[in-house]
Amino acid sequence: MRLKSISGIGYSVSDLNKTAAFYEALGFRPGKQNDGVLTVYLNWFWVEFRQGEVEQGGPAIYLSVEGIDDFYAHLGELNIKADGQPVDTTGGRRELVITDPDGYKLVLFEKK
Numbered sequence: 454m455r456l457k458s459i460s461g462i463g464y465s466v467s468d469l470n471k472t473a474a475f476y477e478a479l480g481f482r483p484g485k486q487n488d489g490v491l492t493v494y495l496n497w498f499w500v501e502f503r504q505g506e507v508e509q510g511g512p513a514i515y516l517s518v519e520g521i522d523d524f525y526a527h528l529g530e531l532n533i534k535a536d537g538q539p540v541d542t543t544g545g546r547r548e549l550v551i552t553d554p555d556g557y558k559l560v561l562f563e564k565k
Contacts, residue, residue, distance in 0.1 A: 460497070460498065460499065461501060462500055463501040463502070464501075464508070464555070465502070465503050465504075465506055465508050465555075466502045466503070466505075466507060466555045467507050467555055468554065468555075469489070469490075469491045469504050472491060472553065473493070475553050475554055476493045476500070476553070477493070478532075478533065479531070479559075480495070481493035481500070482494045482495070489503060489504035490502070490503050490504070500514065509556050511557055513550075513557070513558035513559065513560050514558075514559050514560070515559075515560045515562060516559060516560070517562060517563070517564075518562065520563070521539050521547045521548075521561060521562065522539055522547075524549070524561060525538065525539050525549055528551065533551060536552055537550065541565065546564055546565065547562065547563045547565055548560055548561065
């Protein structure tokens, strides 16, 4: 037996509607939203958000992006502010960090 892949991650959020709008604007596919739970998808990966007390500083979600610099420019059209500009890492990626409405980090990256 072995672990095969990561399938999803869960977070507590303060406002499900605001969270839904943020992730849908980024391109996540909306799933179920009921009883204080929202699920969104990107390909097969799911993120589940539960209405409740926000746990600051949790893990970041890493999202592979094609054309990171173009995506950075597109964020302005979505009214989403990045935490900085795209930067090259020593690991061979170009990364951009954005923060969702509850303070969780999303690291968008492109392999160089």
